[in-house]
Amino acid sequence: MTAPLMSVTWTDHLTGRQGFLVVDRLVRGVSSGGLRMRAGCTLDEVAGLARGMTMKEALHYNPEGRYVPLGGAKGGIDCDPRDPGAYELLVRYLRAMKPYVESFWTTGEDLGLTQDLVDRAVAETGLVSSVQAVYPLLDDETAARRRLTDAFAIEVDGIGLDELVGGCGVAESALAALDRAGVPYTGTRVTVQGLGTMGGATARFLARAGLTVVAVADIKGTIANPAGLDVEALLAARDGYGTVDRAALRPGDRELPGDAWLSAEAELLVPAAVSYAIDTTDQERITARWIVEAANMPVLPEAEELLTARGVTVLPDVVVNSATNAWWWWTLFGDIGPDAEEAFAHTRRSMRALTEQMLVRAEADGTTPRAAAHAIAADRLPVIAERFGWYR
Incomplete structure (x- = not known):
């Protein structure tokens, strides 16, 4: 794949802290990808995430x-x-990035930020919306924005x-696997x-499907119970x-060290927090049969090997956690309405089909699911570029 189309490094004039924007690719002149906030965030990290977003978008292409x-x-x-000072820093970052958000970068919550916080900061900068760059591509902007607003108001x-x-x-x-x-x-x-x-919602859906969640980890440590x-x-x-x-916590729940989640006895391990969570040393402790990447880039390439x-x-x-981004666009473009059951049904159907396609391709090619997903995306990107163009 080509190098990123654009990389921006911003330095805050008050604190000296840095922010980054990487546009990996445009389709019809617009790009999509969330905004994260974490101590230690780097340009290379953001570039890797932007490349992942290019693949996620391509993987959900439905002619x-x-x-x-x-x-x-x-x-x-x-x-x-x-x-x-994090919120004020967020506002200053968005003011600096305002021309990009207005023109070609649609964004939303990611690690460290909630959509409510992003929306509040966006309003303070005078922007219409964090996804306003996509509005010119909509058939009926008013109806589309109403659908998305109504969808965000739903609680389950x-x-x-x-x-x-x-x-x-x-x-x-995970269930498809x-x-x-x-x-x-x-x-x-x-x-x-x-x-x-992401981690909380994943735990809910897996538990409701009949699986047993035996351990969860947060910033304070790991909570475990072999009985569930x-x-x-x-x-x-x-x-x-x-x-x-x-x-x-209940009497049978145990508090363990923060890294105890790595070695917990479980078939599925779901890293749903930070990037780079599993390195070559960490992987030695893992006994799970599947690692399900709910976070972005949680397993280092060397560890995955x-x-x-x-x-x-x-x-x-690029497959597993792609539904959030896709749901925004399914709703805004009108593939689904602002209805929880319709959203869950469409998400399940799309994610199961994509996961099965990836696993079939991996088996046929004799490679990993990641390599298979990348191959599928690589097949689709030229088709998308030919049909829709980068800039028009």
Whole structure:
């Protein structure tokens, strides 16, 4: 694939902190990719995420659908989101990036930021929306914006639909892999690192499918129970950063060190927090049969090679966690309406089909699921470019 189309490094004039924007590719003059905030965020990290967004968009290309995939992009800010000055820094970053958001970068929440926070900062900068660059591509902008607003207002059992669709997609990818391997849901154990938006929703959907969540990790440590955790109680006890109030734990729940999630006895391991969470040393502790990448880039390439060599299958982020982004566009372009059941049904159907296609391709090519996903995306990108163009 080609080098990124554009890379921007911004230095805050008040704090000296840096922010980044990488546009990997444009389709019809527009790109898509969230904005993350974390201490230590780098330009290389953002570039890798932007390339991943290009592939996620291509993987969801459906010639019969209303949603036309966009190019890939990503934003990042090097700051702890808990820092007292984080919000003001976010506003200054968005003011600097305002011309890009207005013209060709659609964005939203990612690691460290919620959509509510992004929306508040976007309004403060005078922008119409974090996705306004896509509005000229819509057939009926007013109806499309109303659909998305209505969809964001929906809650299901106390959690917003926008927070749930990504986890629904992660869970469906995992279930598709289990089905292909002939593994029953009952008795299959799950460990989840991170109980924020993606990790929390994934835990809910896997538990409701009949799997047993035996361990979850947050910034305070790992909570484990071999008999199974009460996922709904833990979700209800989270703060805005996905940290669980330990007062909600039951007598059988144990508090373990923060890295204990790596070695928990489980068939599915779901890293759903930070990038680069599993390195070559960490992978030695993993006994799971599948790693399901709910986070972006959680497994280092060298670690994935070692995991693959000893029979652990890594289901890659470019497929597994792509439903959040796709749901925005399915809703905005009108493939689905602002309805939870319709959103979940469309997400499950699309994610299962994409996961199965990836696993079939991997088996046929004798390669990994990640290599298969990249091959599928590489096949589709020229078709998208030929049909829609980069800039028009």
